[in-house]
Amino acid sequence: xxxxxxxxxxxxxxxxxxxxxxxxxxxxxxxxxxxxxxxxxxxxxxxxxxxxxxxxxxxxxxxxxxxxxxxxxxxxxxxxxxxxxxxxxxxxxxxxxxxxxxxxxxxxxxxxxxxxxxxxxxxxxxxxxxxxxxxxxxxxxxxxxxxxxxxxxxxxxxxxxxxxxxxxxxxxxxxxxxxxxxxxxxxxxxxxxxxxxxxxxxxxxxxxxxxxxxxxxxxxxxxxxxxxxxxxxxxxxxxxxxxxxxxxxxxxxxxxxxxxxxxxxxxxxxxxxxxxxxxxxxxxxxxxxxxxxxxxxxxxxxxxxxxxxxxxxxxxxxxxxxxxxxxxxxxxxxxxxxxxxxxxxxxxxxxxxxxxxxxxxxxxxxxxxxxxxxxxxxxxxxxxxxxxxxxxxxxxxxxxxxxxxxxxxxxxxxxxxxxxxxxxxxxxxxxxxxxxxxxxxxxxxxxxxxxxxxxxxxxxxxxxxxxxxxxxxxxxxxxxxxxxxxxxxxxxxxxxxxxxxxxxxxxxxxxxxxxxxxxxxxxxxxxxxxxxxxxxxxxxxxxxxxxxxxxxxxxxxxxxxxxxxxxxxxxxxxxxxxxxxxxxxxxxxxxxxxxxxxxxxxxxxxxxxxxxxxxxxxxxxxxxxxxxxxxxxxxxxxxxxxxxxxxxxxxxxxxxxxxxxxxxxxxxxxxxxxxxxxxxxxxxxxxxxxxxxxxxxxxxxxxxxxxxxxxxxxxxxxxxxxxxxxxxxxxxxxxxxxxxxxxxxxxxxxxxxxxxxxxxxxxxxxxxxxxxx
Numbered sequence: 001x002x003x004x005x006x007x008x009x010x011x012x013x014x015x016x017x018x019x020x021x022x023x024x025x026x027x028x029x030x031x032x033x034x035x036x037x038x039x040x041x042x043x044x045x046x047x048x049x050x051x052x053x054x055x056x057x058x059x060x061x062x063x064x065x066x067x068x069x070x071x072x073x074x075x076x077x078x079x080x081x082x083x084x085x086x087x088x089x090x091x092x093x094x095x096x097x098x099x100x101x102x103x104x105x106x107x108x109x110x111x112x113x114x115x116x117x118x119x120x121x122x123x124x125x126x127x128x129x130x131x132x133x134x135x136x137x138x139x140x141x142x143x144x145x146x147x148x149x150x151x152x153x154x155x156x157x158x159x160x161x162x163x164x165x166x167x168x169x170x171x172x173x174x175x176x177x178x179x180x181x182x183x184x185x186x187x188x189x190x191x192x193x194x195x196x197x198x199x200x201x202x203x204x205x206x207x208x209x210x211x212x213x214x215x216x217x218x219x220x221x222x223x224x225x226x227x228x229x230x231x232x233x234x235x236x237x238x239x240x241x242x243x244x245x246x247x248x249x250x251x252x253x254x255x256x257x258x259x260x261x262x263x264x265x266x267x268x269x270x271x272x273x274x275x276x277x278x279x280x281x282x283x284x285x286x287x288x289x290x291x292x293x294x295x296x297x298x299x300x301x302x303x304x305x306x307x308x309x310x311x312x313x314x315x316x317x318x319x320x321x322x323x324x325x326x327x328x329x330x331x332x333x334x335x336x337x338x339x340x341x342x343x344x345x346x347x348x349x350x351x352x353x354x355x356x357x358x359x360x361x362x363x364x365x366x367x368x369x370x371x372x373x374x375x376x377x378x379x380x381x382x383x384x385x386x387x388x389x390x391x392x393x394x395x396x397x398x399x400x401x402x403x404x405x406x407x408x409x410x411x412x413x414x415x416x417x418x419x420x421x422x423x424x425x426x427x428x429x430x431x432x433x434x435x436x437x438x439x440x441x442x443x444x445x446x447x448x449x450x451x452x453x454x455x456x457x458x459x460x461x462x463x464x465x466x467x468x469x470x471x472x473x474x475x476x477x478x479x480x481x482x483x484x485x486x487x488x489x490x491x492x493x494x495x496x497x498x499x500x501x502x503x504x505x506x507x508x509x510x511x512x513x514x515x516x517x518x519x520x521x522x523x524x525x526x527x528x529x530x531x532x533x534x535x536x537x538x539x540x541x542x543x544x545x546x547x548x549x550x551x552x553x554x555x556x557x558x559x560x561x562x563x564x565x566x567x568x569x570x571x572x573x574x575x576x577x578x579x580x581x582x583x584x585x586x587x588x589x590x591x592x593x594x595x596x597x598x599x600x601x602x603x604x605x606x607x608x609x610x611x612x613x614x615x616x617x618x619x620x621x622x623x624x625x626x627x628x629x630x631x632x633x634x635x636x637x638x639x640x641x642x643x644x645x646x647x648x649x650x651x652x653x654x655x656x657x658x659x660x661x662x663x664x665x666x667x668x669x670x671x672x673x674x675x676x677x678x679x680x681x682x683x684x685x686x687x688x689x690x691x692x693x694x695x696x697x698x699x700x701x702x703x704x705x706x707x708x709x710x711x712x713x714x715x716x717x718x719x720x721x722x723x724x725x726x727x728x729x730x731x732x733x734x735x736x737x738x739x740x741x742x743x744x745x746x747x748x749x750x751x752x753x754x755x756x757x758x759x760x761x762x763x764x765x766x767x768x769x770x771x772x773x
Contacts, residue, residue, distance in 0.1 A: 024107050027094060027407045029385060030054055031111040038368055040360035041126025042324055046101055047361035048094045051369065058086045059521035059655060061663050063670065077532045079667045081524050089414035093358045096407045101130060105137035119143045121368035123150040123360045148201065150363030151193060152209050155320065157362050158355050159186040161379040164499025166320065166351045169333035175439055176330065177496040180351065184421050184428040189318040192307045194325035196220030200310050213310050219325030222299045229295065230288040238292055243331045245293030250286050252277025272297060297335055304339025311348045319348055322356040354389045358410055378419040384483065384512040385411035388490060388497030419694050419704040423714050424721060426737040426771065433701040434502040435734040439495045447752055449492055452506050455572060456481055463514065466522040476517040484513040503731040504699035511656050511696060521655035523569060527664065530626025535671050537586065541631050542676065554607055557636050562747055562764055563589040564632020565725055567624050570657040570698055571749035573761055586631050593747065598764035599757060606768040617646040617716040621700055623725030625660040634672055641682045646716055648689050650709055654696030662692035698727040702736060730765060742769045
């Protein structure tokens with residue numbers, strides 16, 4: 001079956017000869033482990049949802065069981081690594097034309113193995129039309145769900161779990177999608193669903209919403225009147241006609257009524273005074289395109305004004321639009337945006353959703369899965385298995401218009417722990433993790449995309465080398481290369497495909513693709529070796545530091561932090577040095593550092609602060625394994641502890657590049673404690689706490705952190721945050737405002753970025769910030 005493309009069947013007619021662009025097993029992924037289904041069937045599109053268990057490999061670290069053994073005398077590594085199978089949960093959402101319905105149901109039936117349920121939740125008008133077909137093909141009972149409840153549940157889910165879900169549409173911008181950072185509290189909001197008519201719903205909480213208004217003039221009106229006026233029966237063709245029309249040929253404008261006097265009234269002459277107003281007096285024929293455009297403006301303006309009035313009446317400034325009338329069409333999004341801006345004088349924003357088409361299916365799935373309480377978890381978009389948002393603008397991307405024969409995919413992975421905001425953010429609602437928006441910055445976008453393309457060979461080589469015993473590692477690595485290369489090409493043409501494009505999203509997409517082909521931790525053996533070597537040097541470093549006078553020691557500690565941060569295998573300038581010179585070590589890294597004054601240099605201010613009372617508790621986000629965490633971070637932690645400051649050391653929950661993971665940090669801390677009484681007693685007395693961030697990224701999003709970490713930060717009254725590394729302190733969080741003192745430090749290990757910042761390779765960022773009272 002996997003050899004054939006799925007073809008349209010049944011009553012599809014003209015779809016019989018259209019085959020999809022992917023093999024069916026790449027669309028209905030992991031179907032053999034599907035547990036539960038839901039479906040949303042509209043007039044022309046079907047959205048299928050299912051939950052599956054995904055088995056994938058993870059690299060686990062474990063201490064050797066040799067109590068009392070002196071690791072400094074041994075040549076063996078400080079811990080052992082094993083690759084184990086782990087089962088996680090994934091949500092799959094697939095959108096396809098109704099003409100593929102029968103063939104898709106056949107494929108699902110033939111590949112279902114472990115489904116736990118005998119019921120499929122269904123919503124949408126087509127749930128009635130296709131009920132018998134679904135029950136016959138899948139042998140599952142169709143349980144119909146309320147359309148509006150499903151829409152609201154789906155909308156809440158994507159707004160909570162996908163950071164760049166909502167966007168504004170600006171036709172003349174490049175790109176046309178402007179993504180919004182999700183507010184930490186998504187409620188209340190207005191959902192305007194434009195189907196055949198218009199429903200306006202006020203959503204106040206997860207379970208409380210009310211229908212507050214609507215209109216019979218909606219998408220069905222546009223379609224029906226459009227068909228009568230133009231003899232065009234297909235909705236998408238009608239919108240295509242509208243996109244080419246000039247409404248001013250049909251509509252009466254303000255300047256047509258008042259002439260030049262419109263300026264004295266404070267009105268624009270181009271405003272529509274009367275939709276279709278010219279058709280009553282003109283004795284000529286009007287083009288189909290012009291009539292379709294006039295009709296679109298008439299209905300969009302009416303909906304926009306209605307939505308604006310309800311938003312103002314209920315004191316809401318967030319209005320999300322959805323329904324088949326929208327469906328990603330630029331011409332409808334543009335007219336609604338204009339209407340909302342005009343009638344609200346810019347006070348209310350028209351917002352659209354990347355995954356608007358999936359809301360009903362997501363909601364139906366959640367309704368059917370209530371006993372599993374999926375809302376208690378956080379979920380993250382799996383970029384490796386999702387199609388991303390495509391431009392529908394024919395002028396910008398003509399090749400993307402011919403997508404009716406393709407399937408759109410969305411995959412969401414369940415995260416093991418719930419994610420929340422860092423409580424120390426000054427204003428969570430305005431926090432933006434990323435420093436540079438590559439969607440906006442074309443020059444930076446081209447540089448970083450090329451940079452990631454050029455690094456691909458090295459990543460493939462490292463992935464293969466990490467699994468020397470595997471017979472198919474090279475084959476899987478090549479599949480990884482092809483998939484990630486394909487993602488990069490998509491992002492060259494559609495930088496908005498997965499929301500705002502950033503260095504962080506490029507790194508995260510690469511990690512998702514590596515995991516997809518069972519390369520869970522390509523740097524595990526590199527980290528193991530470097531941790532072992534660094535541990536042997538720890539006592540020598542601390543003895544040297546302890547011999548210094550107080551002021552000299554503070555500078556040495558900071559230089560040690562910075563020198564440790566040089567050891568970043570994700571930076572080509574560093575990996576080239578490490579591969580060509582195996583003797584390159586801590587002292588050599590210090591010599592690479594920029595001399596003071598640094599590119600950003602707040603050290604004198606920091607030193608002055610250290611002369612004052614100790615901080616109560618410091619939260620430190622660590623970066624790399626080996627020299628960085630052991631010879632840079634831990635001596636710095638040790639000094640803070642000696643001063644009387646408690647320390648929370650936060651490390652990644654999962655692997656990314658050579659970043660230290662939480663499980664590795666536990667073993668490293670145990671080894672250091674055996675050598676150092678300050679660290680030993682701090683661990684024993686819980687003045688030093690090791691926690692996980694909830695992230696598996698080389699960057700850091702302070703709005704999506706492990707809930708346990710957030711609770712600890714509150715309990716310990718943390719009053720200092722230290723963020724180290726290029727990914728965490730430059731690519732992200734460089735402009736982050738906190739309500740406590742913060743220290744952001746990194747070595748710039750990319751020549752292009754250094755030049756952009758006004759420095760050179762290995763320039764130093766040392767940014768100490770105190771919030772204004």
